[in-house]
Amino acid sequence: SQQGEEDPQALSIQEGENATMNCSYKTSINNLQWYRQNSGRGLVHLILIRSNEREKHSGRLRVTLDTSKKSSSLLITASRAADTASYFCAAGETSYGKLTFGQGTILTVHP
Amino acid sequence: GAVVSQHPSWVICKSGTSVKIECRSLDFQATTMFWYRQFPKQSLMLMATSNEGSKATYEQGVEKDKFLINHASLTLSTLTVTSAHPEDSSFYICSPPRGGQVNTEAFFGQGTRLTVV
Numbered sequence: 001s002q003q004g005e006e007d008p009q010a011l012s013i014q015e016g017e018n019a020t021m022n023c024s025y026k027t028s029i030n031n032l033q034w035y036r037q038n039s040g041r042g043l044v045h046l047i048l049i050r051s052n053e054r055e056k057h058s059g060r061l062r063v064t065l066d067t068s069k070k071s072s073s074l075l076i077t078a079s080r081a082a083d084t085a086s087y088f089c090a091a092g093e094t095s096y097g098k099l100t101f102g103q104g105t106i107l108t109v110h111p
Numbered sequence: 112g113a114v115v116s117q118h119p120s121w122v123i124c125k126s127g128t129s130v131k132i133e134c135r136s137l138d139f140q141a142t143t144m145f146w147y148r149q150f151p152k153q154s155l156m157l158m159a160t161s162n163e164g165s166k167a168t169y170e171q172g173v174e175k176d177k178f179l180i181n182h183a184s185l186t187l188s189t190l191t192v193t194s195a196h197p198e199d200s201s202f203y204i205c206s207p208p209r210g211g212q213v214n215t216e217a218f219f220g221q222g223t224r225l226t227v228v
Contacts, residue, residue, distance in 0.1 A: 097208020
Protein backbone atom coordinates (compact mmCIF):
# COMPACT_ATOMS: atom_id res chain seq x y z
CA SER A 1 0.00 0.00 0.00
CA GLN A 2 1.26 3.47 -0.69
CA GLN A 3 2.25 5.47 2.30
CA GLY A 4 1.47 9.06 2.92
CA GLU A 5 3.92 11.83 3.47
CA GLU A 6 4.74 13.51 6.74
CA ASP A 7 6.65 16.66 7.33
CA PRO A 8 8.87 17.59 8.80
CA GLN A 9 10.85 14.36 8.96
CA ALA A 10 12.57 15.66 12.07
CA LEU A 11 11.70 18.46 14.45
CA SER A 12 13.84 19.76 17.28
CA ILE A 13 12.37 22.23 19.77
CA GLN A 14 12.77 23.48 23.30
CA GLU A 15 10.53 22.49 26.18
CA GLY A 16 7.46 24.69 26.34
CA GLU A 17 7.32 25.33 22.61
CA ASN A 18 4.62 23.99 20.35
CA ALA A 19 5.26 21.24 17.82
CA THR A 20 3.32 20.90 14.59
CA MET A 21 3.48 17.89 12.34
CA ASN A 22 1.75 17.51 9.00
CA CYS A 23 0.53 14.47 7.18
CA SER A 24 -0.85 13.82 3.73
CA TYR A 25 -2.54 10.66 2.58
CA LYS A 26 -3.63 9.22 -0.71
CA THR A 27 -6.69 7.07 -0.20
CA SER A 28 -10.29 7.58 0.85
CA ILE A 29 -10.52 7.26 4.60
CA ASN A 30 -12.93 6.61 7.42
CA ASN A 31 -10.62 8.21 9.92
CA LEU A 32 -7.12 9.50 10.48
CA GLN A 33 -5.21 8.36 13.54
CA TRP A 34 -2.05 9.58 15.18
CA TYR A 35 0.37 7.33 17.06
CA ARG A 36 3.53 7.82 19.06
CA GLN A 37 6.43 5.40 19.13
CA ASN A 38 9.32 5.61 21.56
CA SER A 39 12.67 4.31 20.32
CA GLY A 40 11.27 1.64 17.99
CA ARG A 41 9.01 0.19 20.63
CA GLY A 42 5.26 -0.36 20.46
CA LEU A 43 2.68 2.13 19.26
CA VAL A 44 0.74 4.39 21.55
CA HIS A 45 -2.55 5.68 20.20
CA LEU A 46 -2.91 9.43 20.61
CA ILE A 47 -6.04 10.55 18.86
CA LEU A 48 -8.50 9.61 16.13
CA ILE A 49 -10.38 12.04 13.94
CA ARG A 50 -13.24 10.87 11.77
CA SER A 51 -13.54 11.81 8.13
CA ASN A 52 -16.54 14.03 8.86
CA GLU A 53 -14.71 15.97 11.57
CA ARG A 54 -12.44 18.94 10.97
CA GLU A 55 -10.79 19.44 14.33
CA LYS A 56 -10.39 17.52 17.55
CA HIS A 57 -8.71 18.18 20.87
CA SER A 58 -7.35 15.89 23.54
CA GLY A 59 -5.37 17.44 26.36
CA ARG A 60 -2.34 19.13 24.79
CA LEU A 61 -3.09 17.63 21.40
CA ARG A 62 -4.97 19.28 18.59
CA VAL A 63 -5.65 17.51 15.33
CA THR A 64 -7.09 18.94 12.16
CA LEU A 65 -8.29 17.13 9.07
CA ASP A 66 -8.87 18.50 5.59
CA THR A 67 -10.31 15.75 3.45
CA SER A 68 -10.40 17.96 0.36
CA LYS A 69 -6.62 18.27 0.56
CA LYS A 70 -6.14 14.79 2.03
CA SER A 71 -4.10 16.26 4.84
CA SER A 72 -3.98 16.36 8.61
CA SER A 73 -1.91 18.11 11.23
CA LEU A 74 -1.02 17.31 14.81
CA LEU A 75 -0.21 20.12 17.20
CA ILE A 76 1.37 19.40 20.56
CA THR A 77 1.24 22.44 22.79
CA ALA A 78 3.60 23.24 25.65
CA SER A 79 5.88 20.37 24.74
CA ARG A 80 7.82 18.39 27.33
CA ALA A 81 11.01 16.39 27.14
CA ALA A 82 8.86 13.27 27.59
CA ASP A 83 7.17 14.05 24.26
CA THR A 84 10.41 13.09 22.50
CA ALA A 85 9.41 10.25 20.18
CA SER A 86 8.46 9.40 16.62
CA TYR A 87 4.96 10.38 15.57
CA PHE A 88 3.04 8.65 12.82
CA CYS A 89 -0.23 9.42 11.16
CA ALA A 90 -2.24 6.46 9.95
CA ALA A 91 -5.09 6.57 7.49
CA GLY A 92 -7.95 4.26 8.37
CA GLU A 93 -9.16 3.01 5.04
CA THR A 94 -12.58 1.81 4.08
CA SER A 95 -11.68 -1.78 4.95
CA TYR A 96 -11.88 -1.31 8.68
CA GLY A 97 -8.84 -1.76 10.83
CA LYS A 98 -6.36 -1.55 7.98
CA LEU A 99 -4.04 1.41 8.38
CA THR A 100 -1.68 3.12 5.98
CA PHE A 101 1.05 4.86 7.93
CA GLY A 102 2.82 8.07 7.06
CA GLN A 103 6.60 8.29 7.01
CA GLY A 104 6.70 9.70 10.51
CA THR A 105 8.19 12.72 12.26
CA ILE A 106 10.98 12.38 14.78
CA LEU A 107 10.35 14.93 17.51
CA THR A 108 13.09 15.91 19.92
CA VAL A 109 12.20 18.17 22.82
CA HIS A 110 15.18 19.62 24.63
CA PRO A 111 14.86 20.31 28.36
CA GLY B 112 -5.07 -4.21 30.13
CA ALA B 113 -3.67 -5.44 26.84
CA VAL B 114 -6.15 -6.91 24.43
CA VAL B 115 -3.50 -8.19 22.02
CA SER B 116 -0.58 -10.30 23.18
CA GLN B 117 2.42 -10.72 20.90
CA HIS B 118 5.40 -12.93 21.62
CA PRO B 119 8.30 -12.87 21.68
CA SER B 120 9.01 -9.18 22.18
CA TRP B 121 12.51 -9.63 20.86
CA VAL B 122 14.50 -12.44 19.30
CA ILE B 123 17.99 -12.90 17.94
CA CYS B 124 18.55 -15.74 15.54
CA LYS B 125 21.23 -17.02 13.23
CA SER B 126 20.99 -16.70 9.47
CA GLY B 127 19.15 -19.60 7.91
CA THR B 128 16.99 -20.38 10.90
CA SER B 129 13.26 -19.82 11.26
CA VAL B 130 11.48 -17.69 13.79
CA LYS B 131 7.84 -17.87 14.79
CA ILE B 132 5.95 -14.87 16.13
CA GLU B 133 2.61 -15.34 17.84
CA CYS B 134 -0.19 -12.85 18.12
CA ARG B 135 -3.21 -13.52 20.30
CA SER B 136 -6.34 -11.47 20.66
CA LEU B 137 -7.33 -11.72 24.31
CA ASP B 138 -10.74 -10.15 24.61
CA PHE B 139 -12.39 -10.76 21.28
CA GLN B 140 -12.40 -13.08 18.33
CA ALA B 141 -10.33 -11.98 15.38
CA THR B 142 -11.11 -13.51 12.02
CA THR B 143 -8.48 -11.25 10.48
CA MET B 144 -5.04 -10.12 11.58
CA PHE B 145 -2.92 -7.41 10.00
CA TRP B 146 0.85 -7.90 10.12
CA TYR B 147 3.05 -4.84 9.77
CA ARG B 148 6.80 -4.56 9.39
CA GLN B 149 9.03 -1.64 10.32
CA PHE B 150 12.62 -1.49 9.15
CA PRO B 151 15.05 0.58 11.22
CA LYS B 152 14.37 4.30 11.01
CA GLN B 153 11.41 3.73 8.71
CA SER B 154 7.65 3.67 9.03
CA LEU B 155 5.32 0.73 9.36
CA MET B 156 4.13 -1.03 6.26
CA LEU B 157 1.47 -3.66 5.94
CA MET B 158 3.01 -7.00 5.01
CA ALA B 159 0.07 -9.32 4.95
CA THR B 160 -3.38 -10.03 6.23
CA SER B 161 -4.19 -13.38 7.77
CA ASN B 162 -7.67 -14.79 7.63
CA GLU B 163 -9.05 -17.54 9.82
CA GLY B 164 -9.94 -20.51 7.68
CA SER B 165 -8.41 -19.25 4.46
CA LYS B 166 -5.13 -18.22 2.92
CA ALA B 167 -3.39 -15.07 3.91
CA THR B 168 -3.13 -12.19 1.47
CA TYR B 169 0.26 -10.61 0.96
CA GLU B 170 1.17 -7.10 -0.06
CA GLN B 171 3.16 -6.55 -3.19
CA GLY B 172 6.81 -7.41 -2.77
CA VAL B 173 6.34 -9.65 0.27
CA GLU B 174 7.45 -13.24 -0.32
CA LYS B 175 4.69 -15.58 0.79
CA ASP B 176 7.05 -18.55 0.93
CA LYS B 177 9.37 -16.70 3.24
CA PHE B 178 6.80 -15.21 5.57
CA LEU B 179 4.42 -18.00 6.46
CA ILE B 180 1.23 -16.88 8.08
CA ASN B 181 -1.18 -19.17 9.83
CA HIS B 182 -4.45 -18.10 11.38
CA ALA B 183 -5.08 -21.22 13.44
CA SER B 184 -8.04 -20.01 15.44
CA LEU B 185 -10.16 -16.97 16.12
CA THR B 186 -7.67 -15.85 18.75
CA LEU B 187 -4.28 -16.83 17.32
CA SER B 188 -2.33 -15.80 14.26
CA THR B 189 1.32 -16.66 13.70
CA LEU B 190 4.00 -15.28 11.42
CA THR B 191 6.99 -17.49 10.70
CA VAL B 192 10.05 -15.97 9.10
CA THR B 193 11.70 -18.87 7.32
CA SER B 194 15.38 -19.05 6.49
CA ALA B 195 15.91 -15.67 8.03
CA HIS B 196 18.64 -13.38 6.73
CA PRO B 197 20.06 -10.16 8.15
CA GLU B 198 17.89 -8.11 5.80
CA ASP B 199 14.84 -9.57 7.56
CA SER B 200 15.89 -7.83 10.75
CA SER B 201 12.96 -5.61 11.54
CA PHE B 202 10.18 -4.79 13.97
CA TYR B 203 7.08 -6.90 13.34
CA ILE B 204 3.75 -5.94 14.84
CA CYS B 205 0.27 -7.40 14.59
CA SER B 206 -3.10 -5.73 14.71
CA PRO B 207 -6.54 -7.38 14.75
CA PRO B 208 -9.38 -5.27 13.41
CA ARG B 209 -12.28 -4.67 15.75
CA GLY B 210 -15.27 -6.20 14.11
CA GLY B 211 -18.14 -3.82 13.59
CA GLN B 212 -16.28 -0.84 15.01
CA VAL B 213 -14.97 1.24 12.16
CA ASN B 214 -14.01 4.53 13.77
CA THR B 215 -12.12 3.32 16.77
CA GLU B 216 -8.44 3.16 17.54
CA ALA B 217 -6.63 0.11 16.30
CA PHE B 218 -5.28 -2.49 18.69
CA PHE B 219 -1.66 -3.49 18.33
CA GLY B 220 0.50 -6.16 19.82
CA GLN B 221 3.63 -5.12 21.67
CA GLY B 222 5.72 -5.87 18.62
CA THR B 223 8.63 -8.23 18.01
CA ARG B 224 12.11 -6.98 17.28
CA LEU B 225 13.88 -9.55 15.15
CA THR B 226 17.64 -9.42 14.73
CA VAL B 227 19.22 -11.91 12.37
CA VAL B 228 22.97 -12.36 12.79
